């Protein structure tokens with residue numbers, strides 16, 4: 001079975017749409033359980049109109065990936081759930097916002113609690129520190145609002161230049177013209 005990677009930084013992750021888990025699991029999770037919370041917490045990021053997602057599991061283990069470099073997500077809002085298994089170290093850290101870096105970056109560290117989920121703004125710089133033993137698995141759901149990202153691509157900070165994509169793509173949409181079906185697209189600048 002062909003296997004994609006959640007992103008270029010993560011070598012051992014698994015995309016949940018490839019396992020057929022979007023329809024029965026992640027979409028209802030987003031619509032029924034997460035959106036009521038994100039609508040309250042992130043109204044400025046389209047928290048009440050998150051209409052697609054990219055969901056994956058990341059895995060860190062000795063002799064595999066140990067950590068994740070500092071980055072921002074291709075998401076308006078991200079859910080990060082600690083799935084275990086057993087590990088030491090490997091805290092998440094958060095810094096400035098992608099669009100407002102400070103001259104001397106400051107970071108806060110968050111310790112994972114197995115089975116707990118954490119919501120954060122996709123544009124906040126973050127990464128994970130190296131684990132020192134065990135295996136760390138996390139469910140990551142990058143949630144997108146087409147109403148927000150159609151105006152400005154969060155990755156290139158420009159008006160998106162769309163190319164057609166399969167499935168949710170990167171969560172952009174085109175308004176239908178004539179008979180053209182609505183598509184969910186990628187920004188070609190990425």
Ligand SMILES: O=C(O)CCC(=O)C(=O)O
Nearest residue numbers: 058068073080128138140
């Ligand atoms: O390893 C983690 O818990 C963070 C993963 C992450 O930030 C990402 O995949 O975008």
Ligand SMILES: [Fe+2]
Nearest residue numbers: 071072073126
């Ligand atoms: Fe991330």
